[in-house]
Amino acid sequence: MNSLVNNLALPSYKEQSPEVKAWFDRLKQQPVVLEINNVSKEFESESGPQQVLKDVSFKVHKREFMSIIGPSGCGKSTLIRILACLEEMSDGMILLDKFPVREPGADRGMVFQKYTLFPWLTVKKNVMFGLEASGEMGKFESERMALQWLDIVGLKKYADHYPAQLSGGMQQRVAIARALANKPKVLLMDEPFGALDAQTRAKMQEYLLHIWENIDITIIFITHDLEEAVYLSDRVLVLKANPGEVQEIIEVPVPRPRSPEQFLSPEFLSTKIYLEQLIHPKLEETRDEFKVLRMIAKDMQGGRVGNG
Amino acid sequence: MKKPDKWFVFIKEIAPGKRRGLTVLSFVLPLLIWSAISYIPALWHPEVRIDEVGDTIYFEEGDRVDIETFRLENAKLKAAGDEVMSGTRVNPVYFPAPHKVAQALYYAFITPPQRTGEAWFHQSVIHSVKVVFWGFFLSSLFGVPLGILCGVFRFFSKLTEPFIEFFRYFPAPVFGALAVAILGINDAPKVAIIFIGTFFQQVLVIANTTRTVEYSMIEAAQTLGAKTGRLLFKVVIPACLPKLYMDMRILLGWAWTYLIVAEVVGTSTGISWFINQQAKYRLFENVYAAILVLGFIGLGTDMLLALIGRSLFAWEEGKHSFWSRRRNRSQESIGEDDE
Numbered sequence: 220m221n222s223l224v225n226n227l228a229l230p231s232y233k234e235q236s237p238e239v240k241a242w243f244d245r246l247k248q249q250p251v252v253l254e255i256n257n258v259s260k261e262f263e264s265e266s267g268p269q270q271v272l273k274d275v276s277f278k279v280h281k282r283e284f285m286s287i288i289g290p291s292g293c294g295k296s297t298l299i300r301i302l303a304c305l306e307e308m309s310d311g312m313i314l315l316d317k318f319p320v321r322e323p324g325a326d327r328g329m330v331f332q333k334y335t336l337f338p339w340l341t342v343k344k345n346v347m348f349g350l351e352a353s354g355e356m357g358k359f360e361s362e363r364m365a366l367q368w369l370d371i372v373g374l375k376k377y378a379d380h381y382p383a384q385l386s387g388g389m390q391q392r393v394a395i396a397r398a399l400a401n402k403p404k405v406l407l408m409d410e411p412f413g414a415l416d417a418q419t420r421a422k423m424q425e426y427l428l429h430i431w432e433n434i435d436i437t438i439i440f441i442t443h444d445l446e447e448a449v450y451l452s453d454r455v456l457v458l459k460a461n462p463g464e465v466q467e468i469i470e471v472p473v474p475r476p477r478s479p480e481q482f483l484s485p486e487f488l489s490t491k492i493y494l495e496q497l498i499h500p501k502l503e504e505t506r507d508e509f510k511v512l513r514m515i516a517k518d519m520q521g522g523r524v525g526n527g
Numbered sequence: 528m529k530k531p532d533k534w535f536v537f538i539k540e541i542a543p544g545k546r547r548g549l550t551v552l553s554f555v556l557p558l559l560i561w562s563a564i565s566y567i568p569a570l571w572h573p574e575v576r577i578d579e580v581g582d583t584i585y586f587e588e589g590d591r592v593d594i595e596t597f598r599l600e601n602a603k604l605k606a607a608g609d610e611v612m613s614g615t616r617v618n619p620v621y622f623p624a625p626h627k628v629a630q631a632l633y634y635a636f637i638t639p640p641q642r643t644g645e646a647w648f649h650q651s652v653i654h655s656v657k658v659v660f661w662g663f664f665l666s667s668l669f670g671v672p673l674g675i676l677c678g679v680f681r682f683f684s685k686l687t688e689p690f691i692e693f694f695r696y697f698p699a700p701v702f703g704a705l706a707v708a709i710l711g712i713n714d715a716p717k718v719a720i721i722f723i724g725t726f727f728q729q730v731l732v733i734a735n736t737t738r739t740v741e742y743s744m745i746e747a748a749q750t751l752g753a754k755t756g757r758l759l760f761k762v763v764i765p766a767c768l769p770k771l772y773m774d775m776r777i778l779l780g781w782a783w784t785y786l787i788v789a790e791v792v793g794t795s796t797g798i799s800w801f802i803n804q805q806a807k808y809r810l811f812e813n814v815y816a817a818i819l820v821l822g823f824i825g826l827g828t829d830m831l832l833a834l835i836g837r838s839l840f841a842w843e844e845g846k847h848s849f850w851s852r853r854r855n856r857s858q859e860s861i862g863e864d865d866e
Contacts, residue, residue: 303749305746323750327750328750331747335744335746337744337747338842338843339766339768339840349751352751352752352761353752379847380845381842381847383845384845394747398750398751401751401752407750
């Protein structure tokens with residue numbers, strides 16, 4: 220498949236159409252919401268200190284959708300957990316609206332890969348959790364807000380259900396509503412669709428794009444699915460493993476609004492192929508040898524049995 | 528219909544009908560064995576109750592003698608040409624038949640105490656229940672909060688748990704004499720024994736349960752802006768409440784097992800007093816009746832608590848509890864006005 224696509228004459232992922240160029244120009248004029256400066260993370264292991272992240276720096280603009288990808292073990296999950304202050308960094312600085320962040324808070328809402336809805340609360344109460352924690356609005360007001368957010372993710376009629384009654388995809392939609400209800404400055408998403416089946420995941424990507432298009436929100440999205448990253452993001456940050464370093468930040472040349480038909484557009488494919496090469500370099504050399512002996516008779520080939 | 532209905536299935540559940548049948552059988556089976564031994568002489572009945580004394584000078588009517596002695600004596604009488612004894616084969620007095628125990632169970636409640644000033648049977652039972660209740664209540668009053676704190680903060684865990692681990696190996700009964708010396712001979716030392724027997728286990732068990740809270744729940748709450756107090760009361764406690772409730776049911780069972788020890792501390796009271804008293808009179812059917820009452824109270828309480836628990840924690844199965852259903856219904860009407 221890859222070689223086949225390679226043989227097609229694809230444009231470079233760096234080629235941007237005028238409208239895409241205009242899009243990025245506008246994006247870069249937006250204020251910087253999140254500034255990550257030289258973030259490093261080390262931890263002690265049995266074989267001595269191990270560096271998970273090294274000098275990671277980047278900026279995220281307001282209303283940007285940024286994905287972070289990288290080979291497994293590159294520390295992308297660690298990075299987003301550091302942004303949420305769920306883990307401490309060894310060195311560096313994170314500025315949110317120019318102020319350093321020190322502890323977890325509702326200004327960096329997070330959606331996890333694991334289902335983290337509180338099972339003892341109804342869907343509505345789950346969404347109200349953060350609103351009540353902030354203490355900014357009364358019970359009645361927060362209930363109204365919660366229902367409004369549930370309406371946005373299309374789950375208003377499940378308001379009084381318990382999480383156990385909802386499918387995985389629905390639970391993640393509630394989790395998104397729950398995080399967004401707090402009006403976070405950035406929404407951190409740590410492989411939020413990783414546990415879902417392919418079909419549900421595709422639907423969830425649609426939902427997320429739809430929400431992002433209609434709501435004033437900046438998103439940082441961790442994934443190991445390259446298509447997902449290209450499809451959703453403005454920019455994709457590629458992390459290198461051992462230690463986790465920023466390899467490249469690429470601007471996705473696929474115009475918005477996005478739709479599933481674009482999966483086969485030249486700019487989509489060229490971006491995806493480029494990312495693949497970045498993440499899995501020299502694929503041929505790293506491929507493991509399979510030692511399988513032939514254990515079926517030759518005349519059984521193609522499902523035919525000998526005497527037939 | 529779809530699946531073959533099997534009796535032996537690995538780990539997984541069997542058909543509801545079978546389940547109920549086995550539950551009934553688990554009570555019926557021991558009862559059947561008991562009845563068989565009681566009513567079928569060939570199975571055991573190692574003694575003879577003498578109905579007619581004949582010419583023997585050794586025994587009186589109503590005496591229970593073991594079967595060998597009975598035969599030997601009869602053989603002697605026969606040889607001497609005297610009239611032989613006749614009797615019925617019976618079980619020993621400490622093994623009464625089910626109907627005897629059932630009768631005793633009934634009469635225990637309506638028989639006035641032997642001496643004035645002594646407790647009626649139901650008063651003894653209530654006294655026992657009170658002792659267990661206060662012991663368990665006081666233990667929980669301190670044990671549950673401390674256990675939760677130990678589970679949440681390593682600070683409390685390291686500060687208290689090592690000593691508690693040490694202390695819990697002292698069997699509660701060894702504090703009996705001390706408790707009486709300090710607290711007098713009334714109910715206080717009895718409550719103290721139950722407290723000591725329960726408290727130290729309780730702290731450790733509750734702490735362990737609290738530690739099983741899924742950390743991702745806490746992280747999620749943190750990213751929603753929750754700080755220490757909210758994390759503790761709105762996340763950790765509700766999250767582990769069903770398991771804590773289960774722990775409490777098991778712990779209550781343990782508290783019951785300390786009852787008999789507690790009741791012989793100082794002056795004997797409650798069901799233990801009744802049991803000891805009846806054993807002295809060799810009215811063993813009453814002893815069994817009292818033991819059964821203990822069992823009924825224990826099982827009854829646990830079943831009631833299980834039932835309440837299933838409603839309280841209906842959310843575990845994604846269901847609404849009885850009261851939250853009602854609350855929702857009243858809220859729905861508000862919601863409709865809003866639209």
